[in-house]
Amino acid sequence: MTNILNLNQKEFFSADQSFLTQRESQLLDMDFYGVAVNAPRRILTDRHAKLPLVIAVQYCGKRGWDVPLKNNGLLVGMNLRDGSVYFADIYQNKKRLANKWRAGKTHRGAYPPGLSLKAAVLKIVDVRQRLNLKWDTGIWAFGVLYYDWPSNTVIVKLQGREKAAPSPVIRVHPEPDPRDAAVLPTYLPTVNTPKALKSELKFTVQFKDEKDGQQLKVYGSFAVPVRDFNLPAHKRVRQFHDKKQQNIAAVIPITLVVLRLDQDEPLQFNWAVPVYGKPLKAGMQARGSFSIDALNTGAETKLGCGRYACYIFMDGRIFGPKIIDISTIKSVERPAVVPRPH
Numbered sequence: 426m427t428n429i430l431n432l433n434q435k436e437f438f439s440a441d442q443s444f445l446t447q448r449e450s451q452l453l454d455m456d457f458y459g460v461a462v463n464a465p466r467r468i469l470t471d472r473h474a475k476l477p478l479v480i481a482v483q484y485c486g487k488r489g490w491d492v493p494l495k496n497n498g499l500l501v502g503m504n505l506r507d508g509s510v511y512f513a514d515i516y517q518n519k520k521r522l523a524n525k526w527r528a529g530k531t532h533r534g535a536y537p538p539g540l541s542l543k544a545a546v547l548k549i550v551d552v553r554q555r556l557n558l559k560w561d562t563g564i565w566a567f568g569v570l571y572y573d574w575p576s577n578t579v580i581v582k583l584q585g586r587e588k589a590a591p592s593p594v595i596r597v598h599p600e601p602d603p604r605d606a607a608v609l610p611t612y613l614p615t616v617n618t619p620k621a622l623k624s625e626l627k628f629t630v631q632f633k634d635e636k637d638g639q640q641l642k643v644y645g646s647f648a649v650p651v652r653d654f655n656l657p658a659h660k661r662v663r664q665f666h667d668k669k670q671q672n673i674a675a676v677i678p679i680t681l682v683v684l685r686l687d688q689d690e691p692l693q694f695n696w697a698v699p700v701y702g703k704p705l706k707a708g709m710q711a712r713g714s715f716s717i718d719a720l721n722t723g724a725e726t727k728l729g730c731g732r733y734a735c736y737i738f739m740d741g742r743i744f745g746p747k748i749i750d751i752s753t754i755k756s757v758e759r760p761a762v763v764p765r766p767h
Contacts, residue, residue, distance in 0.1 A: 426455065426457055426461050426481065428451070429448050429451060429452050429455070429461075429481055429547070430461060430462070430463035430479055430481055431463065432463070432479060434465060437464070437465050437477045437479070437549075438473060438475070438477060440477075440549060445547045445548065445549070446547075448547055449545050449546070449547040450545075452481055452483055452545040452547060453483070453543060453545045455483070457483050458483055458484060458485070459482075459483065459574055459576075460480070460481070460482050460569050460570075460571045460574050460575065460576035461480075461481045461576055461577055462478055462479060462480050462481070462567060462568060462569055462576045462577060462578070462579055463478075463479045463579055464476065464477060464478045464479065464552070464567060464579045464581050465477070465581065466579075466580070466581060466582065467581070467582045467584060468581060468582070468583055468584065469584050470560050470561060470562075470583055470584065470585045470586070471585070471586055474553075474560075475551040475553050475554065476551060476552040476553040476558065476581065476583075477549045477550070477551060477552075478500070478549065478550050478551075478552045478567050478579075479547070479548075479549050480515065480546070480547070480548050480549070480550060480569055480576075481545070481546070481547050482494060482498075482545070482546045482547075482569075482571060483543065483544070483545045483546075484543075484544055484571075485541075485542060485543055485544075486536075486540030486541040486542060486543070486544060487536060487540060489540070489541070489544050490533060490536055490537070490540060491533070492571070492572050492573075492686065493687075494515070494516075494546060494571060495515075495516045496687045497571060497572040497684075497686065497687065498514065498515035498516060498569065498570070498571050499512050499513070499514065499515065499569065499570040499571075499684070499691065500512065500513045500514070500515050500550060500552065500555055500556065500567070500569060501567065501568045501569065501570060501578075501738070501743070502552060502556045502558070502565055502566075502567055503565065503566040503567070503568075503578070503738055503741050504563065504564075504565060505563075505564040505565060505566055505580070505652070505740070505741050506563055506564055506654065507654055507678075508654065508655075508677075508678030508740075509678070509695075510680040510682075510693070510695070510738045511556050512682075512691055512693070513555040513556050514555075515548075515550060515569065517555075552565075552567055558583075560583070560585070561583065561585040562583055562584055562585040563582075563583045564580065564581075564582050564583070565580070565581050565583070566578045566579065566580050566581075566741030566742070567579055567581065568743050570682075570684065570734075570736065570743075572684060572686060572734055573684075573734040573746050573748065575736065575743045575745065575746065576743075578741055578742055578743060580741060600695075600696055600697040601696065601717060609642065609716050609717055609718045609721070610715065610716060610717040610718070611715075611716045612698055612699050612701070612713065612714060612715050612716075613701070613714060614646065614714045615644070615714070615716050617629070617642075617644040617716060618644045618645060618646045618714045618715075618716060619644065619645065619646060620646060621645075621646040621647050621648050621712070622648065623648055623710070624648055624649065624650065624710075625647065625648060625744075626645060626646070626647040626648075626649070626679075626737060626739050626742075626744045627645060627646060627647075627744075628643060628644060628645030628646075628737055628744065628745070628747065629643075629644050629645070629747065630642070630643050630644075630735050630747045630749055631644075632728070632749045632751065634728075634751065634753075634754055634755050635755055636755050638720075638721075639720050639727055639728060640718050640720060640721065641683075641718065641719040641720045641728070641749075642716065642717070642718050642719075643681060643715070643716070643717050643718075643719055643735075643737075644715070644716050645679075645714065645715050645716075645737065646712070646713065646714040646715075647677065647679075647698075647711075647712070647713055647714075647739060648710055648711070648712045649677060649710070649711055649739060649740050650708060650709070650710055650711075650740070651675050651705050651706065651707050651708065651709050651710070651711045652707060652740075653707045655675040655676055655677055655707075655711065656675055656705065656706075656707065657673055657675070657676065660672070661673040663699065663701065671701035671702070672701065672702065672703065672704065673699045673700070673701060674700050674701065674702045674703060674704055674705045674711065675699070675700040675705050675711045675713075676697050676698065676699055676700070677697070677698045677699075677700060677711060677713055677739065677740075678695065678696070678697055678698075678739075679695075679696045679697075679698050679715070679737060679738070679739050680693060680694065680695050680696070680737065680738040680739075681693070681694040681696070681719055681735065681736070681737055682694075682735070682736045682737075682738065683719075683728070683733050683734075683735050684733060684734045684735075684736070684746075685728075685729075685731045685732070685733050686731060686732060692726060692728075694719050696715070696717060698713050698715045699713070700712065700713040701713075728751055729751070729754060730751050730752060730753065730754055731750075731751060732748065732749075732750050732751075733748070733749045733750075733751070734746035734747075734748055735747045735748070735749065
């Protein structure tokens, strides 16, 4: 895969279709199934007007029929200066965008005759245009989701003419707010939170559907190097129900995304997870936990029947997917899709 995706600086910005077709043929000869991406590691914004991301996808004919790439390919951009996460379609399908609120269609019937054994796609996407990036100094991580297939991520440094202004400090209050909560959310370890090792995130999901509503409980823990914007500008203390107090040493932005097959808009939940303990400095490791009911955080969101892939994004990395299957719905509320924030 290295030979396919490793382009030099000139090739990243000038590769034409014949160049891509040649490497696509080489990809077909490889024993690889999945998604991979690459991009220039550094771009001078006064010299280049675009940010090329090379995307390589290879799948069998049956997957191509069951999970059409044009309906299920999402570009992901993660801003490493403030932790925000953005999405866009890999393919700009005008018809699909015009009908983005329709329900997902997952039944395609029997496989047609003549399905290929293997199919490969190699394309270059201008991330600046797709995600409407501010063309200035910054650090971004990019990747791709092909429904339940995640790619690697690649970090790109944008260098503008002016020195980057300090990133605004993110909110120092936990989000969702645990105050007055009977059980969830909580940001302390529980019997349900998996244990994370060095520099990773582990999580589980549990879905329940009852007549009085739905629950999508997400339990996780993480260990991550602290960035400047994770540190509160002023000392903050959290007082618990038992009157004990904990210092908020850092606040880590985490994004949960829930994808259903053929669903045009991903369900996106942006959280600010506090790390309790002694004061930290940039570069030190922060360890935290979270237990959150994603469907009980103020968003009018209900899940319909289908198979869902759940991902978490943190510090420029993609974790997951965790799969949940919903065959019947008991709750009386009508399933809805929440548009992603821009």
